[in-house]
Amino acid sequence: MLKKFLKRAILALTVAVLVLPIFGGAGSAYAAKGDHGVDWSKYQGARGTFGYPNDKFAIVQMGGTTDGYNMYDQWTYSTQVASTIAQGKRAHNYIWWQNVTSNWQADQVLDYFLPKVQTPKGSIIALDVESGAQNTDAIQHACDRIKAAGYLPMVYGYKNYLQTHTDLNYLADREQLWLAEYPNYAVTPNPNYGVFPSFKNIGIFQFTSTYIAGGLDGDIDLTGITDSGYKNGDAQKPVTQTPAVKQGQQIHKETHNYTVKPNDSWWAIANRYGMSMYTLAQINGATVNTVIHPGQVLRVADNGQGQEVANQVSQPVAQPQGQYYTVQYGDSFWSIANKHRMNMYTLAANNGLSINSVIYPGQRLRVNGRVSQPAQRVHYVRYGETLSGIAAQLGTSVYHLQIVNHIVNANLVYPGQRIAA
Known part of the structure; x- marks a missing residue:
């Protein structure tokens, strides 16, 4: 059945x-x-x-x-x-x-x-x-x-x-x-x-x-x-x-549909609409080596918009700036981080602070993202080692190792633990 x-x-x-x-x-x-x-x-x-x-x-x-x-x-x-x-x-x-x-x-x-x-x-x-x-x-x-x-x-x-x-x-x-x-x-x-x-x-x-x-x-x-x-x-x-999305919308706004005709080429279509054939191919997710055929629908620049479309295509796309939270009375790094499903050390570091920093009502904190780090060096804890001793070996601070490795108690590390600097 x-x-x-x-x-x-x-x-x-x-x-x-x-x-x-x-x-x-x-x-x-x-x-x-x-x-x-x-x-x-x-x-x-x-x-x-x-x-x-x-x-x-x-x-x-x-x-x-x-x-x-x-x-x-x-x-x-x-x-x-x-x-x-x-x-x-x-x-x-x-x-x-x-x-x-x-x-x-x-x-x-x-x-x-x-x-x-x-x-x-x-x-x-x-x-x-x-x-x-x-x-x-x-x-x-x-x-x-x-x-x-x-x-x-x-x-x-x-x-x-x-x-x-x-x-x-x-x-x-x-x-x-x-x-x-x-x-x-x-x-x-x-x-x-x-x-x-x-x-x-x-x-x-x-x-x-x-x-x-x-x-x-x-x-x-x-x-x-x-x-x-x-x-x-x-x-x-x-x-x-x-x-x-904004860049894509702008390009879409300055272009329209064109149906490929017999004997058309990237160059012929681009020339007709005041475009570079490379830009034409790019906005259609192709290259000038891609075969086009009659009946195919392409986006082409509106009249007089060829250069503007080229400028948009060549413009780097900016990165989003992330989300922010405005500190309320009674807030702490822990409560804000918990609310946004973050680690409180990451929250503090993303805002150039430590968890010992004072925060105050009305202050804006970035509440997502990750600490930007260079290529990591890794140390595996041996018996008898301390975090302060490892920090000295790696040329960094105990605080830095706590943030990177999410260590709450600096006095508690164990043999075999992976410590990244």
Whole structure:
């Protein structure tokens, strides 16, 4: 009975996908279940690349961690978000999540990435859980942090891996899943539901890693979750603004749709609209070596706006400034940090203070982010060592080691403990 029900459900979903309308080519993307989209990392370049004109969203890698302690950024993140919005599509985020096995590690990763989010509030921040050691509680703790920050958490991965390394039922009861399963590595522009990784609460299905020739992840939105963060799913109506979103909106405002005609080329189209062919290719997530074909829809500069569009494309995207909290009567570093799910030492250091500093009502404190640190030196405590002795060996202060390593009691360290300077 269950198998018959699943077959009927999958057939109904397939039919629904086949009859979905396609809106506006490369123009604004509007809400609809069954929207196709892509996900990117640095391998898709500064402006990313879409597979087909009817793609409606991109999920962009911010960076991640491979050890739960050290984070890396994707240099393409901000410009890919801006490019997505410029093309009238919805932008979301994901973080590579490997060997994060404690809530403390999860906090460090999110303290680092949450202030850097360039998509609007309410948009997706997915955890890419597909490699290394995992901890279900740490994943859920991170999802709760993402939700508390005003974003929509998702858990990405392969069903078999997630079932082996996490309590997937527990996670799926609380968050929508983004699951991947591919029938093969042939070019696959539409999902094959014969290999659908059936499970509860799947919001996005990544159905191929070869959406187009040469490789590109292809995804389908099964629930409308990619509308999140955008009013009625319209990419030009984000719930909140960020520097990348503003840049993308400005480029979109100064461009319009153009349908490629026979014998067109990047140079011919760009020349017609007073643009550089390199800028034209960039704002369409392509290069001048990308083949264009009749019927394809591109964004081109409005009359007289060619140089302004070029200026916008070449303008670096500013980083968000983070969130601030105004100190109230009775507040302390501990109470403020606890309210914002931070470590109180991180809170103090982010504001150039120590936890012994006096704070006062009306004072503004930055309440997310991470202490900027140079490359770390690591020392493992030996029997009989003290924190003050280790600080002297590493050429730093006890206070610095307490902040970096979240040590509350400077008199309490133990053999084998990892101390980073």
